[in-house]
Amino acid sequence: MDAEQIKRDGLAEIAADRERGASELARRCLALLAAYARAHEDTSRLDEDARGFARELQAARPSMAPVQNLVAEWMTSLEQMPGACDDARDYLAEQADALIERSRRAVTEAATRAVERIAPHSTVITHSSSSTVREMFRLAAPRGVRAVVTESRPLREGLALARHLSALGVPATYITDAQIATFIDAAGVALIGADAVLWDGSAVNKAGSRLLALAARDAGVPFYVCCESFKLSRALPHEVALEEMAPGELDAPALAHVTPRNVYFDITPARLISAWITERGFTTDFRSPDWL
Amino acid sequence: MDAEQIKRDGLAEIAADRERGASELARRCLALLAAYARAHEDTSRLDEDARGFARELQAARPSMAPVQNLVAEWMTSLEQMPGACDDARDYLAEQADALIERSRRAVTEAATRAVERIAPHSTVITHSSSSTVREMFRLAAPRGVRAVVTESRPLREGLALARHLSALGVPATYITDAQIATFIDAAGVALIGADAVLWDGSAVNKAGSRLLALAARDAGVPFYVCCESFKLSRALPHEVALEEMAPGELDAPALAHVTPRNVYFDITPARLISAWITERGFTTDFRSPDWL
Numbered sequence: 001m002d003a004e005q006i007k008r009d010g011l012a013e014i015a016a017d018r019e020r021g022a023s024e025l026a027r028r029c030l031a032l033l034a035a036y037a038r039a040h041e042d043t044s045r046l047d048e049d050a051r052g053f054a055r056e057l058q059a060a061r062p063s064m065a066p067v068q069n070l071v072a073e074w075m076t077s078l079e080q081m082p083g084a085c086d087d088a089r090d091y092l093a094e095q096a097d098a099l100i101e102r103s104r105r106a107v108t109e110a111a112t113r114a115v116e117r118i119a120p121h122s123t124v125i126t127h128s129s130s131s132t133v134r135e136m137f138r139l140a141a142p143r144g145v146r147a148v149v150t151e152s153r154p155l156r157e158g159l160a161l162a163r164h165l166s167a168l169g170v171p172a173t174y175i176t177d178a179q180i181a182t183f184i185d186a187a188g189v190a191l192i193g194a195d196a197v198l199w200d201g202s203a204v205n206k207a208g209s210r211l212l213a214l215a216a217r218d219a220g221v222p223f224y225v226c227c228e229s230f231k232l233s234r235a236l237p238h239e240v241a242l243e244e245m246a247p248g249e250l251d252a253p254a255l256a257h258v259t260p261r262n263v264y265f266d267i268t269p270a271r272l273i274s275a276w277i278t279e280r281g282f283t284t285d286f287r288s289p290d291w292l
Numbered sequence: 293m294d295a296e297q298i299k300r301d302g303l304a305e306i307a308a309d310r311e312r313g314a315s316e317l318a319r320r321c322l323a324l325l326a327a328y329a330r331a332h333e334d335t336s337r338l339d340e341d342a343r344g345f346a347r348e349l350q351a352a353r354p355s356m357a358p359v360q361n362l363v364a365e366w367m368t369s370l371e372q373m374p375g376a377c378d379d380a381r382d383y384l385a386e387q388a389d390a391l392i393e394r395s396r397r398a399v400t401e402a403a404t405r406a407v408e409r410i411a412p413h414s415t416v417i418t419h420s421s422s423s424t425v426r427e428m429f430r431l432a433a434p435r436g437v438r439a440v441v442t443e444s445r446p447l448r449e450g451l452a453l454a455r456h457l458s459a460l461g462v463p464a465t466y467i468t469d470a471q472i473a474t475f476i477d478a479a480g481v482a483l484i485g486a487d488a489v490l491w492d493g494s495a496v497n498k499a500g501s502r503l504l505a506l507a508a509r510d511a512g513v514p515f516y517v518c519c520e521s522f523k524l525s526r527a528l529p530h531e532v533a534l535e536e537m538a539p540g541e542l543d544a545p546a547l548a549h550v551t552p553r554n555v556y557f558d559i560t561p562a563r564l565i566s567a568w569i570t571e572r573g574f575t576t577d578f579r580s581p582d583w584l
Contacts (some may be wrong), residue, residue, distance in 0.1 A: 078315075102571030131366060149550075151542065153468040166547035174544050174552045176445040177470040178500030180421075182534075184560045214506040240473075242580060250443065252451065252466050255458035258441075260466045266474045 003039040006032060007053050008134040014067075015060040017246070019157050021131045023228060024194040026066035027103055029057045037092035046088055047078055061264055063204055063243045063265050065196030065233040070099055073230075080267055106228035109279035111135035114191060117275070117282055120129045120144055122188035125211060125221075128206035129157035129175070130193020132226050135162050147172040148183045150207055154249040177208045181215045190216040190223045192268075196233045196240070197225060201270030201286030204233075204240060213272035227280040237267050282285040295331040298324060299345050306359075307352040307384055310447050310537070313423045314487040315520060318358035319395055321349045322388040325366055329384035332353055339370055340381055355489030355496055355535045355557050357525040362391055365522075398520035401571035403427035406483060406518045409567070409574055414480035417513075419469075420444045420498035421453035422485020424518050439464040440475050444498055446541040446554060469500045473507045482508040482515045484560075488525045488532070489517060493562030493578030496532060498526075499555055505564035515567040521570040529559050 001009075017025055018174035036053055040046050054071050061067045077095035081088050118124060124140075125148035137147065147165050149172050152158040158227045160173065164170040175183055184190070190212055196204040203209065203225045216223040219284050247260035275284045293301075302324035309317055309441050330343055332338050346363050347429065353359045371389035373380050378496075406428045410416060416441035429439065439457050441464050442452040450466065457464040467475055476482070482504055488496040495517045508515040539552035567576045 010571065107370070150470075151445065151544075153443065153470055162544065162547055162550045164548045169549055172550045174542065174550050176499065176542060176554070177468070178442075178445055178498070179553065179555055179558070180554050181502040181506065182499055206470070207474055210473040211470065211503045211507065214473065215503065215512055218309065218506055250466065250468060252454065253445075255454055257458045258454045258464045258466050259460055261471065261475070262468070263471055263474050266471070 001039060001177055003036050003049070003182035006036045006039055009035070011056055011060055014057055021108055021193060022066045022231065023103060024131050025061060025064060026070040026230065027100045029071055030074060030100050033071070034051070034074065034093040036165040037089050037096070043088055043219065044075055045145065046092075047081060050092060051075060051078060061243070062241055065204070066103070066228070066230040067077075068233065069230045070103060071186065074099055074273040076245055078177055079089070103228060103230055106230065106279040107132050110226055110228050110277055111139055113279065113282055114277045115140045115143070117224065117277065118143070118145060118189060118191075122146070123148060123186055125180075125184060125187035125190045126150070126161070127129070127180075127208050127212045128152045129161035129164075129193055130227075131192060132193040132228065134161065137165055141168045141170050144243060148175050148187055150177050150206060150208065150212070151175065152208060153177055154251070157206065180208070180212050181218075183221045187221055187282065190221055191227055194225050194227045194231050195265060196227055196235070197227060197231050198240065198267070198277065199234050199236050201254060201273060202278065203235050203267050203268045203273060204242070205268065207266045210266045210268045210272070213268045217272050223232060223272060224275050224277055225273050226277040229280055239271070240267065242266070293331060295328050295333065295341070297581055298328045299330055302328070303348055303352055304318050306349055307571070313421070314358045314523065315395060317353060317356060317401055318362040318522065319392045320443065321359055321363055322392050324349070326385040326388035329381050329388070332358050332381060335380055338384075339373060342384060343367060343370060353535070354533055355487055357496070358395070358520070358522040360525065361396060361522045361534040363552070366391055371409070372383060388462065388530045393521060395520060395522055398522065398571040399424050399427055402430055403567055404582045405571065405574055406516065406569045407435070408410060409516065409569065410435070410437060410481060412481075414438070415440060415478055416481035417472075417476060417482045418442070418453070419484055419500050419504045420518075421449035421456075424485040424520065425483060426453065426456050428483065428518065429457055430460060431462045431468050433462050437462060440453050440464050440479055441471060442469050442500065442504070443467065443500075444500060445469055446543070451500065469503070472500070472504050476507040476511045477511055479513055482513055484517055484518050486519045486523050487557060488527070489519060489568065490527050490559070491525050491530065493568065494529050494566060495560045495565060496534070496557050502558045502560045505560045516567050516569055517560070517565050518569040521572055532559065534558070
């Protein structure tokens with residue numbers, strides 16, 4: 001495939017994707033950048049073109065901090081690009097591959113830190129289907145943890161998580177999002193991943209996460225946000241444009257005067273978050289200089 | 293149709309019904325009792341048989357206070373039943389019809405009291421599709437109110453409400469249950485009906501109502517419960533068995549280790565309720581002797 005085709009198909013894929021979490025999507029962006037660099041023919045334009053593609057990838061998913069951060073990190077490698085053609089292509093592709101690996105390791109490390117905070121045989125309630133949370137359950141499965149999984153309308157990412165848990169042999173209760181307050185008391189801890197953790201510690205995640213945090217706070221259940229540190233963002237809540245997806249995903253009939261809305265993410269304020277967990281560790285004080 | 297057939301079909305219908313709210317279902321029970329009394333042939337057994345049918349109707353929907361209350365109220369008419377055969381049948385049927393009319397008037401009156409508390413052109417967020425809330429919107433439509441309607445999974449009663457609002461010309465935003473916290477700030481007031489209001493003021497209503505109350509409290513939006521007083525129950529929260537419906541309604545694939553749950557109602561504690569509205573009026577103090 002030529003570079004232009006990789007770019008065109010890749011941008012369409014990234015913009016349309018509803019399956020992958022933010023981390024996975026960011027790694028997919030890096031893989032596309034690697035493929036693009038390898039296929040690019042005119043090295044005199046490689047720097048400019050690659051930078052342009054990287055910026056378009058970022059713009060395709062503005063709510064997703066790791067897409068912003070990992071692609072930005074990759075763009076710094078353009079500064080050190082060697083002059084020779086093949087060397088330049090390989091260098092950019094290798095930089096992307098190395099970042100993919102760093103991100104993967106960070107996810108596993110963050111999940112490991114989370115498992116340390118979850119008592120054996122306890123029940124974890126979560127929302128949506130974060131890859132970090134899936135990794136946490138994989139690592140925690142031998143400790144006899146149980147799960148409460150929400151459907152996560154409209155696209156029901158909870159089904160993918162339920163399948164993952166079933167394959168791991170983790171006993172799971174599958175509920176509608178509307179039953180979160182009913183099942184919160186059954187859980188020892190609420191744990192979500194995040195698409196972004198903002199500068200004030202608030203968490204951008206699948207719509208419904210804030211309801212889980214409210215229910216957890218009301219029930220005295222700790223609410224943890226677990227993610228790789230590439231998800232930390234310098235944005236503040238009022239600066240974040242929450243992505244709105246096609247209202248058709250709600251599968252509502254067309255009715256005069258009725259407007260279906262599909263705001264895909266919500267922001268859980270830091271005051272509702274008991275602790276943050278990344279590969280760097282666990283903190284109840286988001287602003288602690290030791291942790292940041 | 294003979295009386296036994298009316299009873300058999302009626303019990304099956306009441307147990308299976310997922311469309312009607314508690315009030316409507318209670319009135320349907322009364323209509324069945326009226327038809328049963330009219331069709332009953334052996335007057336020497338009418339008292340005993342009618343009492344038996346009434347008790348089975350109550351047992352079919354234990355979470356629904358108006359089914360308990362209106363059927364119990366009707367049972368008191370058995371005490372004054374006249375001796376003559378046709379008179380007895382007519383008397384019991386007329387008592388049922390009169391109670392249906394009282395319940396209908398109470399719903400409209402409660403909805404009228406609610407409209408008095410809703411500022412013109414304000415936005416009301418609700419959950420599920422209560423007949424009292426539908427009546428409130430009918431009365432409030434000329435005042436330019438707007439609505440935020442939740443889907444209300446699994447059976448999406450919100451679609452029925454959206455259709456009702458569309459027919460009334462009330463501008464409505466239709467959202468997934470998971471977006472409640474996202475849209476709470478757009479609302480001036482949250483208002484729900486109830487399947488029952490318990491002895492401590494807590495409200496039994498469609499699962500998700502408690503999440504709406506939590507989101508409203510967190511956002512500083514008043515949360516009102518509006519219903520006819522036949523919904524008041526002497527039960528306390530720990531005495532209420534919340535009905536669980538078929539897990540198949542969640543439409544989840546069969547997976548080893550994964551248990552879908554479909555607890556249809558939840559209990560919103562009184563501390564999250566700003567005010568109660570019935571045909572008797574509006575109160576912020578549920579235990580006020582003037583109001584009860």
